Amino acid sequence: MTPLHDPLRPIVFAYTVVRDALAAGADGRCTRDPDGTVLAVSGAPVATLNGVINPNRDPNPQVLESLAGDPSLTGLPWSIQVRGRAGRAVTEVAARFGLTAVSTLPLMIRRPGAGVLPGPAGSLRIRRVEDGELGLYARTMAEGFGVPHEVFAMFAEPALAKTEHFVFYLAEADGVVVGTGMSAVSDHLVGVFNIGVLPQHRRQGHGQAITAEIIRVGQSAGATTAYLYSSPMGEPVYASLGFRTEEVLTVFTAPV
Template sequence: MNRSDPSGAVVSAYAAVFEKLATATTGRTRRGPDGAVLAISGAQIASLNAIISPAPEPSTDEIAALAASESPWELPWSIHVRGVPSPPVTALAASHGLTRFTREPLMVRHPDQGLPPESGIDSLTVRPVSGDELDLYAGTVADGFEAPHELFKVLTDPSLAEIDGMTFYLAELDGVPVGTGMTAVTGDLTGLFNITTLPAHRRRGYGRAITLDMIRATFTTGAPTTYLYASEMGEPVYTAAGFRTEEYLTVITGD
């Protein structure tokens, strides 16, 4: 780990997850000379078609070149940078019609927190899904985000089940899905994604239970440092699970 940039490895791992997803679904990925990643998943969701710069000070020229390589963009897309975007990056984004800024806390749970406790919700089962269950998984993710199912159709691609280090989870009560999650292992880092609870089952601790079960599943497999990007509203939930906010990501999208 670079001691002068302790979060750099985490953000690089985050970019690599998007790269793996896009490689499996469309094959449309590129890397810039300074490490920025362009990853086009094919989803009708801006955040899943992205240029992600892991650099503390992103290169505007690098981002511009990657953006130009896809022009004209036929899908909603986004630019992800660490911290507060510089004026040149902001101007570049605006020139492509990207003017909406969303701040997402990067939260990390370090191994010295130890193995988390079991969720304590005996009626809830959190299990990995097989490739032939990805339709069910994608539909549950959409329901959890209260979004149209077609937006998450990309998650039904059977090739996703073959991605090394990526596991998709369903949370169920008596066999009925109530939530989802996903882990993506990169080196000794585990990223958590797609943590949802269906609207009718919220405020019962299921989201926390899904998070704890996914951490437990990877803690002893060589990837004990866990990270996620939370909403600012979700920050306290993950703090209670041992995560700490280390910096912020800005996702720039169209209005």
């Protein structure tokens, strides 16, 4: 199936490339089947950062099962991620590996002509992470997502800062770090990741401002379209910036 008949595939494929690169930067395991399905194992204790991701509308259950059996997943929280609502065959593959908890993430896309982006409000400053600041970035991101620091320790790896097309951002208000973001530019696409704001600094427009800055920088690099997978909490924020939900990603994980 070509992108002509599946216009969202290049966007989902770009997402798999980001997951692949994150795994490689964390010295993990990554491999790709000829049909585009990727196994990306970062080693982080986060199910969505380890597992099998399929960029096709009609995933091949045999390919999913083959990659899901990789021993590098042993002992880690992991996931199988497929586009849209999963069919019976995919659901059965996931169940054979104990992945019976199902959730969905909206794929939100901001296309050309979506309007003017707002600028940072007040004293907010959004800047690139400097050398030696990845530890600060990882800690701030963990606090923004409300998880222990070790969950996102992989983002302190120096190799990630050198990954081509990745840019990490810190947001500061009155000189105090309040949030994070990350972008990944490929061809005409800019992916938006890791938008997190510390709890005590929420509801001030910081998440919106970080996202807008990532889009602006992406546009200056030639990206005409922005994409992200949103949490329920973030969906209204991204909609206010011109993002629209065009598909969902179904995520299979082990029940907690």
